[in-house]
Amino acid sequence: MNNKILTTPISDEDVKSLKIGDIVYLNGTLVTCRDTGHKRRVLSGIVPRTDLKGGAVFHAGPIVKKVGDKWEMVSIGPTTSMRMEKFEKEFMEITGAKIIIGKGGMGEKTVRGCVENKAVHAVFPGGCAVVAAAEVLEITDAEWLDLGMPEAFWVMEVKEFGPLIISIDTEGNNLFENNKEIYKESMEKEMAELSKKLKYMNY
Amino acid sequence: MNTTEKFLDTTVKFINLVAKVLPDDVVERLKELRENETVAMSKAIYDSMFENLDKAVSLDRPICQDTGVIQFYVRVGTKFPLIDEIGDLLYKATLEATETVPLRHNAVETFVEKNTGTNTGKKVPYIDYEIVPNSSNLEMDVYMAGGGCSLPGRSTVMMPSAGYEGIAAFVADTMVNWGINACPPLVIGVGIGTCVASAAKLAKKASLRRVGSRNPEPKAAEMEEALEKALGNIGIGAQGLPGKSGVMCVNIENMARHPSALGAAVSFGCWAHRRGTISFDKNMDYTLLDHKGVTL
Numbered sequence: 001m002n003n004k005i006l007t008t009p010i011s012d013e014d015v016k017s018l019k020i021g022d023i024v025y026l027n028g029t030l031v032t033c034r035d036t037g038h039k040r041r042v043l044s045g046i047v048p049r050t051d052l053k054g055g056a057v058f059h060a061g062p063i064v065k066k067v068g069d070k071w072e073m074v075s076i077g078p079t080t081s082m083r084m085e086k087f088e089k090e091f092m093e094i095t096g097a098k099i100i101i102g103k104g105g106m107g108e109k110t111v112r113g114c115v116e117n118k119a120v121h122a123v124f125p126g127g128c129a130v131v132a133a134a135e136v137l138e139i140t141d142a143e144w145l146d147l148g149m150p151e152a153f154w155v156m157e158v159k160e161f162g163p164l165i166i167s168i169d170t171e172g173n174n175l176f177e178n179n180k181e182i183y184k185e186s187m188e189k190e191m192a193e194l195s196k197k198l199k200y201m202n203y
Numbered sequence: 204m205n206t207t208e209k210f211l212d213t214t215v216k217f218i219n220l221v222a223k224v225l226p227d228d229v230v231e232r233l234k235e236l237r238e239n240e241t242v243a244m245s246k247a248i249y250d251s252m253f254e255n256l257d258k259a260v261s262l263d264r265p266i267c268q269d270t271g272v273i274q275f276y277v278r279v280g281t282k283f284p285l286i287d288e289i290g291d292l293l294y295k296a297t298l299e300a301t302e303t304v305p306l307r308h309n310a311v312e313t314f315v316e317k318n319t320g321t322n323t324g325k326k327v328p329y330i331d332y333e334i335v336p337n338s339s340n341l342e343m344d345v346y347m348a349g350g351g352c353s354l355p356g357r358s359t360v361m362m363p364s365a366g367y368e369g370i371a372a373f374v375a376d377t378m379v380n381w382g383i384n385a386c387p388p389l390v391i392g393v394g395i396g397t398c399v400a401s402a403a404k405l406a407k408k409a410s411l412r413r414v415g416s417r418n419p420e421p422k423a424a425e426m427e428e429a430l431e432k433a434l435g436n437i438g439i440g441a442q443g444l445p446g447k448s449g450v451m452c453v454n455i456e457n458m459a460r461h462p463s464a465l466g467a468a469v470s471f472g473c474w475a476h477r478r479g480t481i482s483f484d485k486n487m488d489y490t491l492l493d494h495k496g497v498t499l
């Protein structure tokens with residue numbers, strides 16, 4: 001395991017050295033984009049003002065508050081990344097984003113996207129939204145507000161944002177998929193033992 | 204303040220509390236799991252969780268950004284003075300709490316497929332009523348049903364030949380394939396019923412029962428313990444990464460069934476299990492049942 005800090009814009013070199021299980025922290029610009037945002041970006045041709053080349057994208061729907069003419073981050077945390085599986089590969093191709101941050105694993109298609117585009121997927125501990133909000137320095141822009149607060153495209157400056165645990169690396173290793181196999185095996189063993197104890201049906 | 208205002212005011216404050224402070228039983232269990240954890244990555248996540256719980260209080264913010272769909276499980280006495288107004292009042296309390304806590308706008312009107320922007324919508328907040336005869340009190344659970352933990356819920360009807368081992372396998376399969384994305388350690392509510400709806404409802408009730416409580420039926424309690432142990436042993440830790448145990452508890456609720464049908468359902472709660480129980484008497488004086496020593 002190596003702990004390191006990534007700073008946006010992130011280069012190919014920066015991400016190539018990352019392996020699944022590594023813990024990294026992020027400095028620079030981070031944007032939120034989730035279900036509808038991905039769909040809009042990939043299918044509609046609507047392009048946000050914010051350039052995502054070398055960027056960091058967070059699968060998250062925050063709670064924000066308007067104070068004067070500025071937005072303030074109240075609470076922000078990752079949402080289930082798998083919901084973006086359908087569009088993530090295309091999203092990476094179009095935008096050039098280098099690190100996709102979310103919760104839980106992603107699938108085969110995103111793995112291919114990470115390999116082809118030299119990008120990684122990482123997880124932030126889910127539900128630790130106040131910790132995350134405290135690592136947001138300021139909200140610098142808000143786009144796509146028509147999608148509602150959780151789905152809007154929030155642009156933030158962050159400092160040592162993490163811990164981010166690399167779950168898909170540029171070589172196509174997939175932490176959650178690997179674990180799944182291990183879990184399935186031990187589940188079968190456990191269930192075989194357990195079922196002997198649960199013979200409650202009469203016959 | 205009249206009784207209506209008092210009920211409304213207290214409920215808004217209670218929603219605020221539930222968003223920011225986990226119930227005592229959940230915190231106790233999380234501490235225990237954290238102490239028992241041996242895997243470094245999972246330990247680091249527990250550290251973040253506890254730092255987060257502290258910051259939620261010190262910065263006065265919701266524990267998790269997903270403050271869920273607000274759900275009320277109401278047990279109302281037939282003589283409770285506000286029985287005719289509860290629905291309206293809980294709706295108002297949700298609107299108000301959404302502004303003041305603040306809560307995320309989590310109501311998307313179906314078919315219209317638009318976020319209402321108020322955190323309320325058709326049948327949202329979700330209210331479940333139970334009638335308590337000859338009582339003038341009201342007791343209710345407030346629960347914030349996050350998307351991540353609602354997502355893996357499943358309900359099915361099996362042939363009875365599948366047996367209780369079939370139910371266990373159904374629960375385990377759901378947890379390993381989908382539950383791992385629901386921010387473990389998980390509260391696992393299992394419902395054993397006679398159709399898809401009754402099983403699902405019981406599973407939800409089970410997930411709202413206190414962590415550490417047991418089903419009064421000895422065999423059901425035995426199954427709770429055995430399943431808790433077996434699922435814990437799978438090796439899923441905090442956040443679905445490898446660890447000592449990803450299970451906060453297994454609670455089972457059950458009922459009689461049709462001879463030919465075995466309904467089974469599972470409903471999950473995440474580590475940020477924002478549940479609280481409050482009771483009101485006829486003067487709208489309240490008692491908090493899961494947050495000892497807290498005044499609203």
Ligand code: SF4
Binds near residue numbers: 127128474
């Ligand atoms: S599953 Fe729970 S802790 Fe995780 S993001 Fe959803 S509401 Fe928050």
